[in-house]
Amino acid sequence: xxxxxxxxxxxxxxxxxxxxxxxxxxxxxxxxxxxxxxxxxxxxxxxxxxxxxxxxxxxxxxxxxxxxxxxxxxxxxxxxxxxxxxxxxxxxxxxxxxxxxxxxxxxxxxxxxxxxxxxxxxxxxxxxxxxxxxxxxxxxxxxxxxxxxxxxxxxxxxxxxxxxxxxxxxxxxxxxxxxxxxxxxxxxxxxxxxxxxxxxxxxxxxxxxxxxx
Amino acid sequence: xxxxxxxxxxxxxxxxxxxxxxxxxxxxxxxxxxxxxxxxxxxxxxxxxxxxxxxxxxxxxxxxxxxxxxxxxxxxxxxxxxxxxxxxxxxxxxxxxxxxxxxxxxxxxxxxxxxxxxxxxxxxxxxxxxxxxxxxxxxxxxxxxxxxxxxxxxxxxxxxxxxxxxxxxxxxxxxxxxxxxxxxxxxxxxxxxxxxxxxxxxxxxxxxxxxxx
Numbered sequence: 001x002x003x004x005x006x007x008x009x010x011x012x013x014x015x016x017x018x019x020x021x022x023x024x025x026x027x028x029x030x031x032x033x034x035x036x037x038x039x040x041x042x043x044x045x046x047x048x049x050x051x052x053x054x055x056x057x058x059x060x061x062x063x064x065x066x067x068x069x070x071x072x073x074x075x076x077x078x079x080x081x082x083x084x085x086x087x088x089x090x091x092x093x094x095x096x097x098x099x100x101x102x103x104x105x106x107x108x109x110x111x112x113x114x115x116x117x118x119x120x121x122x123x124x125x126x127x128x129x130x131x132x133x134x135x136x137x138x139x140x141x142x143x144x145x146x147x148x149x150x151x152x153x154x155x156x157x158x159x160x161x162x163x164x165x166x167x168x169x170x171x172x173x174x175x176x177x178x179x180x181x182x183x184x185x186x187x188x189x190x191x192x193x194x195x196x197x198x199x200x201x202x203x204x205x206x207x208x209x210x211x212x213x
Numbered sequence: 214x215x216x217x218x219x220x221x222x223x224x225x226x227x228x229x230x231x232x233x234x235x236x237x238x239x240x241x242x243x244x245x246x247x248x249x250x251x252x253x254x255x256x257x258x259x260x261x262x263x264x265x266x267x268x269x270x271x272x273x274x275x276x277x278x279x280x281x282x283x284x285x286x287x288x289x290x291x292x293x294x295x296x297x298x299x300x301x302x303x304x305x306x307x308x309x310x311x312x313x314x315x316x317x318x319x320x321x322x323x324x325x326x327x328x329x330x331x332x333x334x335x336x337x338x339x340x341x342x343x344x345x346x347x348x349x350x351x352x353x354x355x356x357x358x359x360x361x362x363x364x365x366x367x368x369x370x371x372x373x374x375x376x377x378x379x380x381x382x383x384x385x386x387x388x389x390x391x392x393x394x395x396x397x398x399x400x401x402x403x404x405x406x407x408x409x410x411x412x413x414x415x416x417x418x419x420x421x422x423x424x425x426x
Contacts, residue, residue, distance in 0.1 A: 064308050067315070068307035068310075071303070087288045088270070088276070090284070090288065092276070098278040102314050102315050122333065133328070145261060
């Protein structure tokens with residue numbers, strides 16, 4: 001498989017964690033978002049949204065959208081599972097994931113930061129406040145969800161899809177200097193996940209192009 | 214089951230469509246977002262994010278996040294299915310859904326409109342432009358995805374999770390006067406879905422509290 005991604009992209013980082021937890025080998029191709037490589041014609045042929053990540057399967061099919069890719073990996077390579085077996089538990093894990101993939105991350109990514117600068121002449125401080133606001137709001141709800149159903153990890157005692165999504169969001173929060181002190185449960189389970197070697201190996205700093213401009 | 218929702222909420226509308234396609238009876242409780250009923254303490258006890266929809270199961274469990282709820286319904290009431298059987302096809306349907314649930318809708322909902330007014334003094338025209346921009350960008354990619362893999366519906370010839378998500382986004386686009394002329398495939402498959410009686414019955418105008426302020 002080939003993963004088209006970018007070290008700092010949260011959505012790419014999620015898929016790297018899932019691949020690593022399942023011990024699946026893959027080739028990594030970096031699309032430098034800051035250089036606009038994701039908007040070039042050859043990549044738009046692969047991913048019509050011009051987003052990373054994309055996962056190219058060995059037979060040639062290309063899948064997009066990090067959460068869809070993680071579900072695909074879980075259906076195709078079920079050991080170890082990233083979702084529990086019971087439907088209500090599966091829904092809780094997906095809810096945790098979507099509280100990040102729908103309610104936090106989409107508001108903070110590079111294209112939104114650019115739109116705020118272009119349309120509202122947002123200053124760096126205003127962008128920082130915008131990002132911190134959505135992370136803080138979202139983490140307040142996640143903190144309760146993890147408090148109710150978390151164990152060693154975000155849900156129960158096995159790493160799940162929710163941890164694949166939470167770890168990159170915590171990393172992004174730290175990059176943007178968001179105060180994580182109020183979020184004991186989030187810090188606790190994210191630390192537990194990051195202590196796993198496969199999760200640690202997916203960290204942006206450990207990717208081949210981590211020093212790309 | 215009890216669905217806590219709001220007629221005009223896209224995320225509630227998605228779940229109404231899924232419930233209707235599966236012919237599942239449910240009680241509907243309206244939380245009037247414009248009156249702030251979703252931020253009241255009794256509802257925050259049900260949904261810590263203060264978001265609609267929530268689905269309360271007969272045994273008392275409450276599930277949040279529209280996409281997680283739709284997956285739960287599909288796992289628990291599999292006939293008719295809202296996902297195809299083959300893993301790559303499932304990934305494509307989920308990608309279509311997430312191109313809306315992660316990349317369009319989160320940027321346009323009421324709390325974001327409010328944040329743009331509060332933080333950037335956004336005018337109604339600027340908010341209209343902001344909303345139209347994300348719908349237009351997202352629909353351009355969806356148009357290609359549906360062109361590649363759509364059939365009578367957004368994916369293939371059976372209504373899927375992707376149609377549950379697309380129909381409310383098309384409805385929102387029309388409310389915000391976004392020009393849908395360039396999006397032939399989207400209009401075609403959304404019209405096909407809306408022609409199904411269960412989908413039509415889920416329309417905001419046909420909900421009990423459709424005239425709520």
